[in-house]
Structure formats: structure tokens, C-alpha cells
Amino acid sequence: MNTEFCERLKELRLERGMGQVQLAKALDVGKSVISLWELGKCEPTLSKLVAMARFFGVSIDYLAGLED
Numbered sequence: 001m002n003t004e005f006c007e008r009l010k011e012l013r014l015e016r017g018m019g020q021v022q023l024a025k026a027l028d029v030g031k032s033v034i035s036l037w038e039l040g041k042c043e044p045t046l047s048k049l050v051a052m053a054r055f056f057g058v059s060i061d062y063l064a065g066l067e068d
Contacts, residue, residue, distance in 0.1 A: 004065025006040045012056045013038075027051050 013023050013034075020034040027034075027048060036042040044052065053060045061067045 002065055003040060005063055006038050008063055008065065009034075009052065010038045012058065016056075026055055 013020070018026075020038075021031045024031045024034045028051075029048065033042070037044055049060055049063065053063055056063075059067065
């Protein structure tokens with residue numbers, strides 16, 4: 001996954017004042033998964049990407065860094 005996704009995920013999480021554990025619970029994944037996504041060590045599935053976009057109220061294109 002590109003670094004744009006990693007940065008945007010972390011930025012959106014911090015804007016909401018959430019820790020990785022809170023976001024993990026909201027997305028039904030482990031805390032380590034959030035960390036791996038933010039570090040660019042693994043990529044979310046399409047279903048998790050859709051869940052993130054809905055949760056944060058942004059488009060998948062925004063999360064992926066395809067739009068500002």
C-alpha cells in the first residue's frame with residue numbers, strides 16, 4: 001500500500017482522538033492490524049477498506065491517496 005494510505009489512516013484516526021485499540025474495535029480487527037496498516041507492512045482487504053471509508057466518512061479514493 002502506498003505511504004499516502006498509511007498517513008491518511010493515521011491522520012483520520014488522530015483527528016478523531018482515537019487510539020489504535022479504539023479503531024481496531026470499531027473495525028473489528030486486532031490492534032496489531034491497525035499498526036501494520038499505518039506502518040505500511042500489510043494492506044487491508046477491500047471489505048475493511050470500505051468499512052474504514054464509511055467509518056471516517058471519506059471515499060476509498062481519498063484513503064488510497066487518489067484524491068485530495
